[in-house]
Structure formats: C-alpha cells, structure tokens
Amino acid sequence: MTIVFFDLDGVLVKECGVAEYGYAYLLNLLADPVFDLSQAPDPKYFKIASELRPKIKGRHPIAKVEIIYKLLQISAAQIARFPPVMSVELWYAAQRTFIVKNHPVASYIVPGAKELIQRMKSANITLATLTANEAGQAKWLLEYCCVEFDHIFGYDLERPDLVLKQDLPRQFLRENHFERVFVIGDGVPDVLAGNILGVSIGIAWGDDNYQKLQENGASLVCRGVEVEKIMTFVE
Secondary structure, eight states: OEEEEEOSBTTTBOOSSHHHHHHHHHHHHHHOTTOOTTSOOOHHHHHHHHHHHHHHTTSOHHHHHHHHHHHTTOOHHHHHHSOHHHHHHHHHHHHHHHHHHHOOHHHHBOTTHHHHHHHHHHTTOEEEEEEEEEHHHHHHHHHHTTOOOSEEEEEOTTOTTOOSGGGTTHHHHHHSOOSEEEEEESSHHHHHHHHHHSEEEEEESSHHHHHHHHHTTOSEEEESOOHHHHHHHHO
16 A cells, blocks of 8 residues: 655645745734734735744744744743744634635646646545644645545644654554555655655755755655656656
C-alpha cells in the first residue's frame, strides 16, 4: 500500500497572500480591538505581515503567535486580551473570509492538483494532508475546494509540543502499515518531513525554490504540479 501526504498551500491551492492577510488582521486587531472581519486590515499591517512570514512559516500556529508577540514586543495586557489560541482562531476566521471573498475555487486551486488527486485515487493510493494549518482549517479548505482526502493531519492547537510536520502522522504510521510513503510540498519543512517519513517530492515555484528543494534532499522536484512526472514516480 502507498500513502501520499500533501501540503496544502502551494500544492493544492495557490499561495496568494492568504497567510499574510490573517497575520495582518491579527496585527490590526491588536491595535484596534473593535476591528472586525467586515473590514480590511490597514495596508501598513500587510507590510509587517510580509516581513514576519518567512520567520514563522511552517511552525506550529501557537509558536507563530508567540514569535510575533515577541518580535513586535506586544504588551502583557494585549496578550491577556488576545491569548495565542484565540489569536490563531481569529486569524483563521479572517483567512476564510478573505478566501471566500477573493478566491473562487476554480482559480484558487493549483493547476494539475485536482487531476493528480483523481489519478492517485484511481490508483488506490491513500491520500492525507500534512499541513502547517490547524487541522480544522485544513478540513475547511478541503471542503471549500470540493476535495476529499482519506486522512487529515494538521496542527492541534492543544498540542503545541508537536512542532514538526513529521511528528503529526507518526502514531498513525506506526498503527497502519504502508509499503511506500511520500510527502509532496513546496517548502523545506515538507522535504525534511518526507525524507524522515519516506520519500519527498518538491513542488517548486521559481528557480530559487527549485534549488532550495534540491539542496535539502528532495527525491523529485517538479516545476508546479507535473501530473505525469509525479504519477510515474509514485506508481
């Protein structure tokens, strides 16, 4: 049996400012507690969010909030008003609102992603998410995109100790035998997780990303979702 773990952002759906929007919303909310989902964050917070994202990408959501609070020297009073779990839930709510308003499914899904998923299902390959999103957010995203996976692995807000992607499915893989395990993702954390759990497949967007995935040991690197290339590799 074969299982393929999918990262979501950059593999199933496009990277199009969704993460930054959530962070910008939280920053605006910290500055203005009456700010709500019907309003767009002030542009200055998008700039800060863009600078923060490379420093927190791939981490557990609670760790992301804690790093943001530390880097921006958020006061204890503000943290008490918006503790990490609440902050994560708020930014995911903002992300969902942003996605629904700005990204129809047809243009949000990465070209080739749905075809790849259907081909894998036809080949009786087990499909699972392996995402830095919280598990509930991952479930919502799959439903929004009208895609069904067999299993969903994402971060648990009550388990900040599970800090690496490869930690998330370990118990599942111990209890369920798969002869072949693949991880598909567009980031270094995905490649590292794949190399530990089984075999990594990198989805590169641009030459720098391609080189970085190669340098970190991806067994296969594709430019976008190259369906035939990936299917030949996993079958």
